[in-house]
Amino acid sequence: MNTNLIVAIVALVLVIAVAIVVWGVVHFKRNGGTSSDGIAAHAREDDGPEASDDGGAAGRGVPVTDAPAQSGTTSVAPVSAGSVASGEPVPERPESSASRVTRLKAKLSKSSNPFGKALFNILAKDNLSESDWEDVEDTLLLADVGSEASEELVEGLRRDSRVNGDADPAAVREALRSKLVDLVNVEPDRALNADKPGATRPSVIIMVGVNGTGKTTTAGKLARLFVSEGKSVMLAAADTFRAAAADQLETWGSKVNVPVVRAEKEGADPASVAFEASRRAKEENVDVLIVDTAGRLQNKANLMDELGKIRRVTEKNLPVDEVLLVLDATTGQNGMVQAKVFAEAIGLTGVVLSKLDGSAKGGIVVSVQRELGVPVKLVGLGEGPDDLAPFDPEGFVEGVLA
Ligand SMILES: Nc1nc2c(ncn2[C@@H]2O[C@H](COP(=O)(O)OP(=O)(O)OP(=O)(O)O)[C@@H](O)[C@H]2O)c(=O)[nH]1
Numbered sequence: 001m002n003t004n005l006i007v008a009i010v011a012l013v014l015v016i017a018v019a020i021v022v023w024g025v026v027h028f029k030r031n032g033g034t035s036s037d038g039i040a041a042h043a044r045e046d047d048g049p050e051a052s053d054d055g056g057a058a059g060r061g062v063p064v065t066d067a068p069a070q071s072g073t074t075s076v077a078p079v080s081a082g083s084v085a086s087g088e089p090v091p092e093r094p095e096s097s098a099s100r101v102t103r104l105k106a107k108l109s110k111s112s113n114p115f116g117k118a119l120f121n122i123l124a125k126d127n128l129s130e131s132d133w134e135d136v137e138d139t140l141l142l143a144d145v146g147s148e149a150s151e152e153l154v155e156g157l158r159r160d161s162r163v164n165g166d167a168d169p170a171a172v173r174e175a176l177r178s179k180l181v182d183l184v185n186v187e188p189d190r191a192l193n194a195d196k197p198g199a200t201r202p203s204v205i206i207m208v209g210v211n212g213t214g215k216t217t218t219a220g221k222l223a224r225l226f227v228s229e230g231k232s233v234m235l236a237a238a239d240t241f242r243a244a245a246a247d248q249l250e251t252w253g254s255k256v257n258v259p260v261v262r263a264e265k266e267g268a269d270p271a272s273v274a275f276e277a278s279r280r281a282k283e284e285n286v287d288v289l290i291v292d293t294a295g296r297l298q299n300k301a302n303l304m305d306e307l308g309k310i311r312r313v314t315e316k317n318l319p320v321d322e323v324l325l326v327l328d329a330t331t332g333q334n335g336m337v338q339a340k341v342f343a344e345a346i347g348l349t350g351v352v353l354s355k356l357d358g359s360a361k362g363g364i365v366v367s368v369q370r371e372l373g374v375p376v377k378l379v380g381l382g383e384g385p386d387d388l389a390p391f392d393p394e395g396f397v398e399g400v401l402a
């Protein structure tokens with residue numbers, strides 16, 4: 001081969017190599033200096049978010065700006081939100097808290113929640129027999145009030161002169177009403193911590209619970225509730241098992257123009273999403289950050305540990321004010337077992353009782369509060385976007401007695 005040809009080939013190879021290097025640098029800069037492997041890589045505890053002060057985000061290519069996502073190059077997607085830019089849908093205006101309480105009270109009384117009515121029908125009889133009292137207790141047990149509370153209520157009613165003898169129905173109803181309110185209203189402080197005077201800002205709420213209880217729906221509804229109060233909200237899709245879970249949350253967010261922080265890839269470390277979201281919430285000084293997590297069975301120890309990790313990593317940026325357990329009211333007493341394990345794994349500050357519209361078992365309100373010592377703060381009464389209301393014990397009892 002002649003020397004000129006060899007020189008020409010070497011020169012060509014050098015030019016190509018230089019071009020590749022230049023392209024690589026430009027591409028790297030355009031991505032805000034992020035690496036391309038992403039957090040999808042793996043939620044290993046040893047190199048996970050807890051291993052470094054930034055929750056592992058930096059080393060995993062979590063972008064530090066809100067630059068547009070480069071598909072496949074970032075791991076936690078930039079905040080996405082419904083936009084009010086021209087051509088985009090105008091954000092919905094969620095129903096106010098006061099209006100939904102009135103509407104949902106009516107809904108509760110129309111729903112299949114007959115235990116109050118059944119109790120009243122027995123108690124309004126003249127001269128109650130032993131078997132009537134047994135029926136009262138059975139009715140309470142069937143409604144999931146729990147055995148201890150049922151016994152207490154029956155004893156209280158038996159002692160009450162308004163119930164014994166030939167009392168008029170109005171007096172019996174009043175006796176039953178006040179005893180049920182006493183039973184339900186054991187935890188007077190039901191306000192969400194984010195709504196309390198002097199709440200930390202941003203307030204952080206983590207939603208937890210077993211599969212399908214209504215966590216994502218409740219996170220979406222809750223975002224709307226805060227928006228209706230004029231608060232700024234951010235959502236975090238820390239359910240990274242399925243991309244559909246983040247899409248579901250994004251649909252909720254986009255309707256009310258609430259940004260959603262999500263992982264770019266399925267299987268990313270949920271703690272990294274929580275870390276990134278809490279960092280952004282702090283940076284943007286939003287009022288409330290709501291973190292949705294994947295459903296998990298309480299007997300899967302590794303998944304329960306993951307919840308603890310999500311909490312600890314979030315706390316590197318912001319204190320966690322609230323952990324809400326979403327409990328499906330139709331699950332009945334089985335929900336109690338779940339609730340206890342979640343309380344141990346992550347600590348709970350409140351319960352959301354979802355699907356109360358489809359349940360004859362509203363008595364779980366009584367057992368969950370007595371056994372866990374945490375208040376029911378919210379109730380879900382349907383699949384509609386604003387079918388979530390603060391739990392109101394008096395209204396609840398009126399509903400079951402209506
Ligand atoms: N009737 C009724 N349905 C509800 C309520 N809350 C949630 N749902 C429905 O319950 C189903 C499950 O809700 P999701 O929010 O996806 O439940 P999840 O807990 O996020 O589920 P995973 O993430 O899979 O664990 C959906 O069909 C919701 O519409 C409620 O208060 N009443």
Ligand SMILES: [Mg+2]
Nearest residue numbers: 215216239245
């Ligand atoms: Mg979900």
